[in-house]
Amino acid sequence: MRVTLYLRCRGISSTQVELVSTGLETDHRGILVFTMPEGDPETEKAGTTDLTAFNPEGRIPILLLPDGRKMTQSGPIVDYIEDSLPSGTGRAMLPKDPWLRAETRRLMWIVAADTQPYQNIPFIIQAMGEWGMVKADPTQHPLRLHFIRREFGAMENIMKICAGRFAVGNDITMADCFLVPQIRNALLAGIDISAEFPIMSRVWQKLITVPEVQSVLEAAGGIVQPFAFDAEKFEVYAKTSTLESD
Ligand SMILES: N[C@@H](CCC(=O)N[C@@H](CS)C(=O)NCC(=O)O)C(=O)O
Structure with missing residues (x-):
């Protein structure tokens, strides 16, 4: 949600960053386990729904670049997107000072x-x-x-x-x-x-x-x-x- 809020408030469109929902299971303890969604092209490419194939921590969010690089942790993800945007466009999400x-x-x-x-x-x-x-x-x-x-x-x-x-x-x-x-x-x-x-x-x-x-x-x-x-x-x-x- 941190990343989604950043994308929406920053005015980043779904053609720039596409949001993909994870799959969801519960384990033997009743705890939610996030998985890659069935049928997603990236899941098919990886040949598994196991999220650790995308993030060794098995957590979301994960930012997947077109060249296959993957970034995790909400802070570095929003920093990377922010640093990749042309400056002065859209709503600034960091103060200047x-x-x-x-x-x-x-x-x-x-x-x-x-x-x-x-x-x-x-x-x-x-x-x-x-x-x-x-x-x-x-x-x-x-x-x-x-x-x-x-x-x-x-x-x-x-x-x-x-x-x-x-x-x-x-x-x-x-x-x-x-x-x-x-x-x-x-x-x-x-x-x-x-x-x-x-x-x-x-x-x-x-x-x-x-x-x-x-x-x-x-x-x-x-x-x-x-x-x-x-x-x-x-x-x-x-x-x-x-x-x-x-
Ligand atoms: N410090 C991480 C926390 C990520 C995190 O804990 N995500 C939760 C969902 S909100 C998760 O994937 N939990 C699954 C698990 O703990 O196995 C970040 O800021 O991205």
Whole structure:
């Protein structure tokens, strides 16, 4: 979603960067596993739907270039696209001022490196099933709530200084593209961002009026992340799992 928001807000057309949805399966734990879509020409070329043929980490997003090169990680992907575009065209997604560019990237890194990995639901499911972590609804697990609140608190303090109508200043930036999915994820966890993080909440209220953001959110199932895991499989896995892991 970070990359999709960037593409849409930057005004990049589907002839420049085509978005391809992954296939989806659940594993024995009930965790979603992304695969390359059946029937896609790139899947056919690779001869497998296994995502690790495209990204050794087995994660999305993946940027595939016409010459076959593949880039992963949302930050490097948006940086690469941004650096490849003729400058001065379309909506700028990074401030001109070097300090504010650093502020933008600071927020992006806090989301991508310090928030998302620690509140990741597949990780929480595995930790409950295999490593004896306290059991709770994975979407509202205390570990998840702790790390979202810790990092949102930090971003709130940073945004006291750098936010305007958007996360950094008065124009939408890449930082907003990273914040939107993380806020939606916090809403799934039941966190009341208007009560706890008023500046972030003000920026969020503005973001959801931006037509490009609205259409990405609509296509992704709404303002609150509709996370799905296979609860039945998870129950069985959590009861019977041993220390064996994959
Ligand atoms: N740091 C990576 C995170 C990528 C990531 O965790 N993607 C999730 C989907 S939003 C994924 O592919 N999860 C599958 C898995 O963990 O196996 C980035 O910013 O691109």
